[in-house]
Amino acid sequence: xxxxxxxxxxxxxxxxxxxxxxxxxxxxxxxxxxxxxxxxxxxxxxxxxxxxxxxxxxxxxxxxxxxxxxxxxxxxxxxxxxxxxxxxxxxxxxxxxxxxxxxxxxxxxxxxxxxxxxxxxxxxxxxxxxxxxxxxxxxx
Amino acid sequence: xxxxxxxxxxxxxxxxxxxxxxxxxxxxxxxxxxxxxxxxxxxxxxxxxxxxxxxxxxxxxxxxxxxxxxxxxxxxxxxxxxxxxxxxxxxxxxxxxxxxxxxxxxxxxxxxxxxxxxxxxxxxxxxxxxxxxxxxxxxx
DNA sequence: AGACAACTTCAAGTAAACTTGAAGTCAATA
DNA sequence: TATTGACTTCAAGTTTACTTGAAGTTGTCT
Numbered sequence: 001x002x003x004x005x006x007x008x009x010x011x012x013x014x015x016x017x018x019x020x021x022x023x024x025x026x027x028x029x030x031x032x033x034x035x036x037x038x039x040x041x042x043x044x045x046x047x048x049x050x051x052x053x054x055x056x057x058x059x060x061x062x063x064x065x066x067x068x069x070x071x072x073x074x075x076x077x078x079x080x081x082x083x084x085x086x087x088x089x090x091x092x093x094x095x096x097x098x099x100x101x102x103x104x105x106x107x108x109x110x111x112x113x114x115x116x117x118x119x120x121x122x123x124x125x126x127x128x129x130x131x132x133x134x135x136x137x138x139x140x
Numbered sequence: 141x142x143x144x145x146x147x148x149x150x151x152x153x154x155x156x157x158x159x160x161x162x163x164x165x166x167x168x169x170x171x172x173x174x175x176x177x178x179x180x181x182x183x184x185x186x187x188x189x190x191x192x193x194x195x196x197x198x199x200x201x202x203x204x205x206x207x208x209x210x211x212x213x214x215x216x217x218x219x220x221x222x223x224x225x226x227x228x229x230x231x232x233x234x235x236x237x238x239x240x241x242x243x244x245x246x247x248x249x250x251x252x253x254x255x256x257x258x259x260x261x262x263x264x265x266x267x268x269x270x271x272x273x274x275x276x277x278x279x280x
Numbered sequence: 281a282g283a284c285a286a287c288t289t290c291a292a293g294t295a296a297a298c299t300t301g302a303a304g305t306c307a308a309t310a
Numbered sequence: 311t312a313t314t315g316a317c318t319t320c321a322a323g324t325t326t327a328c329t330t331g332a333a334g335t336t337g338t339c340t
Contacts, residue, residue, distance in 0.1 A: 002316085002317075003316090003317070004316065004317080013298090013299080014316095014317085015298070015299060015300080016297085016298065016299085018318090018319095019297075019298060019299090023297090032307085033305080033306055033307070033317085033318090034305060034306070034317065034318045034319090035305095035306085035307085035316080035317050035318075036317085036318090044261065047261035047262070048261060050261075051236070051239070051260060051261055054232060054233075054236055055233075055236045055237075055240060058296075058297090059296080059297070060296090076244040076245075079240045079241070079243055079244035080240075080241070080244050082240055083237050083240040083241045083244065086233055086236060086237040086240065087237055089233060090230055090233050090234060090237065092194060093194075093195075093226055093229060093230050093233070094230060096191070096194055096195045096226060097223050097226040097227055097230065099191070100195060100219045100220075100222055100223040100226065101219070101220070101223045103219055104216040104219035104220050104223065105216075120191060121184065121187035121188060121190075121191055122187070142286085142287075143286090143287075144286065144287080153328090153329080154286095154287085155328070155329060155330080156327085156328065156329085158288090158289095159327075159328060159329090163327090172336095172337080173287085173288090173335080173336055173337065174287065174288050174289090174335060174336065174337095175286080175287050175288075175335095175336080175337080176287085176288090198326075198327090199326080199327070200326090
């Protein structure tokens, strides 16, 4: 497969694939002239990367996971740790979601007057701050 | 309160508070000489901002929520929409968490051989890609 | 009064994860 | 064979949310 095919199959732009290769996250199996050739298992690898990203790993962390040999050899403790981290995150998000739903329904004149909302605020402030930014996806 | 007090009470560095003011997220109530003075309700506001951040809103979105009058007048539809969005996110994270736990326990030689893991991969690839980066917190 | 810690502004720097642009190469099609 | 569209590299730009540094000001304590 050439990069275009990987791109269309994975949904990732070619530039991202090149970038991932540069970062050591994927590798091309050779070249046809100048052009990279990819084995089809790169798609599985990309899925794995997507998984990692979704779980909150940085590209660096992900790269470290399967750097040595090539196939993912993630250490179990790290997985457990990440799972626990995710768990906390989930609890937070659930509180947040419920809070938002409540706020949307709450008859209090300002959300600030609502005790439930106030409790939510306390939770929010306690949290370790995580940055989350969104990709702006262009539909041009 | 001067900025130092807001900083220590909120846990946010003064630079962040200035930045938030510049972005219109908070406002100082006046100056004592050069120095900003903050009303203590700024803390509540900061909690609200933290809440928004945790819920995945960008600073711009948050600013828009209470730009008009000053007090948070978030439209209910937006809240519901965000709650739903969060909900999807949560489901995803739950799947991820379970997948990670499973992977950590799975006896399969490579996670890739494990059907559960493979299912997880499929989920991961379907997801809208969100960028999440972490604050590097310095413990100097 | 004088020192000093804490404030001020403003410009520039940082990190992550990509994207974009320019300039060039090339395999396949007409 | 000439064109073309898809690829190539490399450097530089983008976004978000801040942080850092320099240079200057000032309230407060002694």
